[in-house]
Amino acid sequence: MKTKVHGLLAINEYYTSYWADYCIAIYEHLNLESYNVGIDVYFIDESHGLRGSTDFIDSEVMIEIAMIDTYTGLGYDFHDLSKTIAHEFIHAAQYASGRLYHEGMIQQGDCIASSWLWEGKRFVNTPYQERPWETEASNTDQLLMNNVLYTMRM
Numbered sequence: 001m002k003t004k005v006h007g008l009l010a011i012n013e014y015y016t017s018y019w020a021d022y023c024i025a026i027y028e029h030l031n032l033e034s035y036n037v038g039i040d041v042y043f044i045d046e047s048h049g050l051r052g053s054t055d056f057i058d059s060e061v062m063i064e065i066a067m068i069d070t071y072t073g074l075g076y077d078f079h080d081l082s083k084t085i086a087h088e089f090i091h092a093a094q095y096a097s098g099r100l101y102h103e104g105m106i107q108q109g110d111c112i113a114s115s116w117l118w119e120g121k122r123f124v125n126t127p128y129q130e131r132p133w134e135t136e137a138s139n140t141d142q143l144l145m146n147n148v149l150y151t152m153r154m
């Protein structure tokens with residue numbers, strides 16, 4: 001596996017590709033270096049049907065991007081991958097800026113619950129559609145993708 005490093009961004013891939021350049025362009029567009037947080041991107045074959053995921057572990061942002069749709073066995077197309085990467089980098093910015101913090105699993109009564117802090121407010125076992133950080137990412141990923149792809153054409 002090759003690792004391409006740019007500032008505090010490390011992109012781990014089996015080959016050097018267009019996608020590493022796209023990650024770097026997003027990183028610069030969002031000025032992520034200003035947060036002084038390491039970001040590790042892993043391109044993986046598949047992720048149990050998830051297109052991508054981002055978490056904050058040991059003071060580092062970790063992004064996983066799936067290349068293959070588990071259910072169809074087919075690779076995601078250019079548009080899907082571009083949008084997923086943009087979406088996950090928006091989460092990276094949310095974590096790196098401290099607006100979003102994943103507390104992980106906490107005890108809640110008799111149950112174990114997943115807990116996040118978003119802008120100082122605690123969200124416990126909040127359904128995906130009701131997470132404000134997901135709403136923000138879904139509302140802005142297309143625009144980020146378009147803007148970054150535009151800068152890469154020049």
Ligand SMILES: [Zn+2]
Binds near residue numbers: 087091134137
């Ligand atoms: Zn998301």
